[in-house]
Amino acid sequence: MKVGIVGLGLIGGSLGLALRSHGHTVLGVSRQSHTCRRAIDRGAVDDASLDHSLMHATDVVFLCTPLAVMQATVVELVPHLAAETVLTDVGSVKGWVVETIAPLWANFVGGHPMAGTAESGIEAALPDLFTHAPYVLTPTETTPARAVQLVEALVQPLQTQIYHCHPDDHDRAVAWISHLPVMTSASLIAACIGEANPTVLELAHALASSGFRDTSRVGGGNPELGVMMARYNQAALTRSLHAYRNTLDQVITHIEHSDWRSLEALLKQTQQARSDFL
Numbered sequence: 634m635k636v637g638i639v640g641l642g643l644i645g646g647s648l649g650l651a652l653r654s655h656g657h658t659v660l661g662v663s664r665q666s667h668t669c670r671r672a673i674d675r676g677a678v679d680d681a682s683l684d685h686s687l688m689h690a691t692d693v694v695f696l697c698t699p700l701a702v703m704q705a706t707v708v709e710l711v712p713h714l715a716a717e718t719v720l721t722d723v724g725s726v727k728g729w730v731v732e733t734i735a736p737l738w739a740n741f742v743g744g745h746p747m748a749g750t751a752e753s754g755i756e757a758a759l760p761d762l763f764t765h766a767p768y769v770l771t772p773t774e775t776t777p778a779r780a781v782q783l784v785e786a787l788v789q790p791l792q793t794q795i796y797h798c799h800p801d802d803h804d805r806a807v808a809w810i811s812h813l814p815v816m817t818s819a820s821l822i823a824a825c826i827g828e829a830n831p832t833v834l835e836l837a838h839a840l841a842s843s844g845f846r847d848t849s850r851v852g853g854g855n856p857e858l859g860v861m862m863a864r865y866n867q868a869a870l871t872r873s874l875h876a877y878r879n880t881l882d883q884v885i886t887h888i889e890h891s892d893w894r895s896l897e898a899l900l901k902q903t904q905q906a907r908s909d910f911l
Contacts (some may be wrong), residue, residue, distance in 0.1 A: 634787065635660065637694035639706060641672045641681065643749065644723050645697030646758025649677035651791045654760055660687050671755045685713045693783055695744075696722040696734075700861045703730065707737050714738070719780040725807060725858070726865040727771045727800035735773070740780045743771035743800055746793065747811070753855050768793035771800040808869035810910065812862040813877060816870070818852025819859065 634657050638645045641663040649659045653676060661678035662685055663669050669681035680687065688694055688710060698706050703724065714720070721742045724730045731743045748766035750757060768788050772781045781797075789795060798806075828834040863870055887896040 634658070634692045635690060636787065637662070637688040637691035638678065638697055639685070639688070639694060639710060640697030640699075641668050641677065641755050642697060643753050643755075643757045643762075644746065645695065646672060646675070646677045646755040647748075647760065647762035648695055648697065648723075648746075650675070650758055650760035651763060652787065653677070653679070655790050657787070660691060662687055668755050675755065675758065677755065677758055685710045687713075688718075689713045689715065691715075691718055693719045693721065693787060696720065696724075699857060700724050700726060700730070700865050704733050704737075707734055711738055719783045721780075721784050724865075725811060725862060727769070727803040729865045731771060731773060731800045735775070739775075740777055742776055742780050742784050743803075744784060744788075745769040745771075745803065745807070746788070747807075751850060751854050763788070764792045766793055767796055769796045769798060769803055771798060771803050773800070804866050805869045805872075808866055808873040812866055812870045813873040815851045815854065815859050815862060816874060817877060818849055820852070822849050822852050 636652050636657050636659050638649050638659060639662045641649070641661045645661065649661060649672065653659050659678045661669065661672050661681035663672065663681060663683065666683060669678075669683065672678045672681050691714070694710070694714065696703055696706065703722065707720070710720075717740070719740045719742065720734070720738045721744045722730055722734065723744055723746055725745055727743045727745060731741075734743075735741045746763050746766060746768045748762045750759070750762070768791075770781060770784060785795060825837060826834070828837065884896070884899065886892070887899070
């Protein structure tokens with residue numbers, strides 16, 4: 634197949650590397666000429682351009698742009714697409730994307746590969762980024778079945794685990810397991826650097842090890858992505874944050890009142906429940 638990728642960052646570049654390794658022709662569009670050159674040099678695309686007209690003969694186009702520019706990008710892109718071209722995206726929010734993009738292009742399938750790293754940009758692209766990763770598709774009652782099948786035919790050979798769900802259900806689920814962790818992890822870092830005693834803060838820097846590394850990783854990621862999670866999944870994320878705050882208040886109460894039995898019961902519950910998520 635001839636595949637287009639608009640946005641040649643970590644996800645777009647990794648998709649290009651993976652799809653080309655499966656024999657597909659990949660054409661890329663980026664806002665930066667040096668990104669186009671690097672994508673070609675790295676083997677992520679067969680050709681790349683700043684011009685959306687490069688997408689005119691593609692079978693499927695993956696939108697890998699930030700959410701904030703996705704709508705404007707599609708408006709610029711659709712005049713260059715053949716009527717049968719399937720459009721899909723990789724955004725971490727699906728309700729807003731489907732509501733916004735589907736009216737602009739009938740052959741649109743909402744998508745979200747649940748994969749990434751702390752790095753960003755074409756240099757961070759990895760050919761096996763999606764191996765064994767969940768890949769969520771959010772077709773609605775108006776999504777053409779052929780469009781869904783075509784996207785599946787491309788991403789399934791990458792050894793992804795495909796899931797179908799409603800866009801709103803996706804957003805509530807990722808608010809818990811993706812967006813909430815980013816906000817709580819960032820809050821952890823912010824609280825730590827708020828330590829007023831410079832000696833204690835310096836010692837904390839020196840002693841930080843695997844526990845801090847694991848719990849702070851997503852909070853130290855790309856700030857633009859974090860803001861977009863909050864902006865475009867505001868309702869679901871706010872709901873999750875309030876629930877998290879209520880649980881944290883319970884923990885504070887247990888500790889303040891030396892209620893070690895209740896604290897132990899909570900920690901036993903979380904110890905057992907964690908495996909259900911991993």
